[in-house]
Amino acid sequence: APDVVEPAALDEAVLPGEQPEAHAARLAQAKASAVSARHPGAFILGADTVVACGRRILDKAETEESARRCLALLSGRRHRVYGGVTVIDPEGRAVSRLVRTAVTFKRLSEEEMAAYLAGGEWRGKAGGYAIQGRAAAFVRFVGGSYTNVVGLPVHETYQLLVGLGLPPRPPGAGDS
Secondary structure, eight states: OOSOOOOOOOOOOOOTTOOHHHHHHHHHHHHHHHHHHHSTTSOEEEEEEEEEETTEEEOBOOSHHHHHHHHHHHTTSEEEEEEEEEEEOTTOOEEEEEEEEEEEEOOOOHHHHHHHHHHOTTTTOBTTOOTTTGGGGGEEEEESOHHHHHTSOHHHHHHHHHHTTOOOOOOOTTOO
16 A cells, blocks of 8 residues: 555646547656655656547546536447556656556436436546446446556556566555
8 A cells, every 4th residue: 555645736637639548648647757756766656547538538527517418428338548557666767557448338318317416426537437336337348447447557557566676466455
């Protein structure tokens, strides 16, 4: 488990013409670099998750209306989740990985969307949903890393850490 979770506090705006994959990768690298500058000699992990329908990046839902628009767009369609991960080791070496996952939603009724929105778990979630919560009932197909859709591609992150020399110890229930 990490010793400290520290927000990078940087501008996450999409650059003009920036594709979803590039946006996720750039933000993961920028977050890791910003935190690494404040904590030299430490292992630093930066990550970002981007949900995209076509080339359209779906922001983190901040209002119920923005979440409803996301759900309506995703209803009955396939979308992609891009997870950017960058790890910087104590010597300053950086390694990065971009993970792509395809997710297909069932067609959602107005009643299903209203009931989901009333629960509030959409707040602050990229694409307006949390796959590990009640939105799991809407998912017809996941192609790729499920944990990427949750928010961090665990297998790929573990591989990066082991590749940088951390002892190979899979996370477990006894970790705190």
